[in-house]
Amino acid sequence: MQVELLNPGEMCTRNVILVRKLQQSGKSLVSLVEDNRILFRRFSAIGALNRATLGWFDPQRKMYKKIPIDGQHEVIGMSGDIALYQGKPVVHTHMVVGSPDGTTRAGHVLDAYVSPTLEVMVTVDPITMKKRFDPETDLTLIDPSLK
Numbered sequence: 001m002q003v004e005l006l007n008p009g010e011m012c013t014r015n016v017i018l019v020r021k022l023q024q025s026g027k028s029l030v031s032l033v034e035d036n037r038i039l040f041r042r043f044s045a046i047g048a049l050n051r052a053t054l055g056w057f058d059p060q061r062k063m064y065k066k067i068p069i070d071g072q073h074e075v076i077g078m079s080g081d082i083a084l085y086q087g088k089p090v091v092h093t094h095m096v097v098g099s100p101d102g103t104t105r106a107g108h109v110l111d112a113y114v115s116p117t118l119e120v121m122v123t124v125d126p127i128t129m130k131k132r133f134d135p136e137t138d139l140t141l142i143d144p145s146l147k
Helices: 025-036
Strands: 002-005 013-020 041-058 063-085 088-098 104-124 131-134 139-142
Touching: 041 088, 063 104, 063 131, 063 139
Parallel strands: none
Antiparallel strands: 002 013, 013 104, 041 063, 041 104, 063 088, 088 104, 131 139
16 A cells, blocks of 8 residues: 655545555555544545445444455545544445446445555545444444544
8 A cells, every 4th residue: 555645734635545456445445544643534436346245235224234345346436525423434335336248236345455556535624524423323423523
């Protein structure tokens, strides 16, 4: 994984992260946050992967329906944030992938393996965002009131 700061000295900083072949994208992003002690990030990305599991949240069952993605696919768009939950960084990511025939699939990223690369543009905000557990949905959600 390669990281470069694009605008040093500004309040909101921007970084580019290049995730290389067969790295799990979510783990790479969390490692970056932990290594640099940065507490809130927003990101977007494009690239490619060779397998993934996306999810569609079923509010009745309070579970994700798994959507397996097998074989080489283009990452048409990926976006998300990283916030703290119980003192640890949590990645929340959604992604749209394109198949060789041009069809797309999308959902919450449960797992994704990069191949050959993923170009992630990251914005670091000076404000730390935190998540709380929401018993109504069984999800951890950003709560701006948490300090």
